[in-house]
Amino acid sequence: MNEKTISSQRAFDGRLLKLDVLEVELDNGRRARREIVRHPGAVAIWARAPDGRFVFVRQFRKAIEQELVEVVAGTLEAGETPEACARREIREETGYAVKTLTPLGSIFTAPGFCTERIFLFYAELATSGPADPDPDERLDVVLLDEAAWKAMISRGAVQDAKTWAAWGMFEARRRRTDARRRTADRTPNEEQRTNNQELIAD
């Protein structure tokens, strides 16, 4: 399947977003209009504090006129790698230092009309200093143990798509790691090697 671009017109050229209106040709020869929001991409981090609790931020989101509890996240700056962006956002939004940072994968938030791709990470955090948020952002750090997080799921209070994806990828990775650990109880060297490959040391 494919859609060939027949024409593309820039309809908005903003500071964060751009918007193009495309005419495309489908495989079946039909033509269709596509309104596409261009976004620079972002990162999101499933983070654990030194005491084992999960680290979130609560912030007011103007687009939806309400507060939301979300994983730590932020927009890629020009030329910035996802890893560097993740370290920067953790420092700015939470004040914690990063002990280990592991890529989990990536998602598209709204592939029907938006280019935004979010690179997801799992981070184990070390000692915290003061947070240093962007002056345009107001946010609170929220620490939840696993039972409190699951209670939040049960009462329908997890409403941020990237946070669901980060949790799903973290859980899948934990299941794989646990399975490997059970195998490695028989062959310890194998486990050591596999874990090292996955970690990006600080």
Added chain:
Amino acid sequence: MNEKTISSQRAFDGRLLKLDVLEVELDNGRRARREIVRHPGAVAIWARAPDGRFVFVRQFRKAIEQELVEVVAGTLEAGETPEACARREIREETGYAVKTLTPLGSIFTAPGFCTERIFLFYAELATSGPADPDPDERLDVVLLDEAAWKAMISRGAVQDAKTWAAWGMFEARRRRTDARRRTADRTPNEEQRTNNQELIAD
């Protein structure tokens, strides 16, 4: 926390999307610019075929120039309820009839810059007829049993944010239902009542 709107200007007024540029005042008195994409909202459905397999669609997404496997989903039409939209999208995209439809909750796909809210459902499907897709959409139905779906997660092939959220909410609901069923083995009438409340019969 709050952000007061100082001014708002419509910068794009499209067929699907609108885009406003806002000046806002933060709690701390600072002013900031917000570029906000207005979207009519959507639905997404974690669906099971009569044989127990999960139902997805594979489609080419122009915004990201690649194919994606996603849950059945679609945009709300003017005046349409999420339930009616879910039934319509299942019929159009897959050809299946809906046996039961259960609301799972809702998510925001990109709350930092977009109003889109997706209402999520769990659907058990009945006999299928021919699909009747939107002429502007080309898609294939993909049926996966749970092992194949989990293998897809493990190889990093689940890249759609709403699909992650639908899976997480489906799993959380299944855990609750299983827990209630275990309790109800002792008090059968209680289980009957609780399940009926959650279902929207066709």
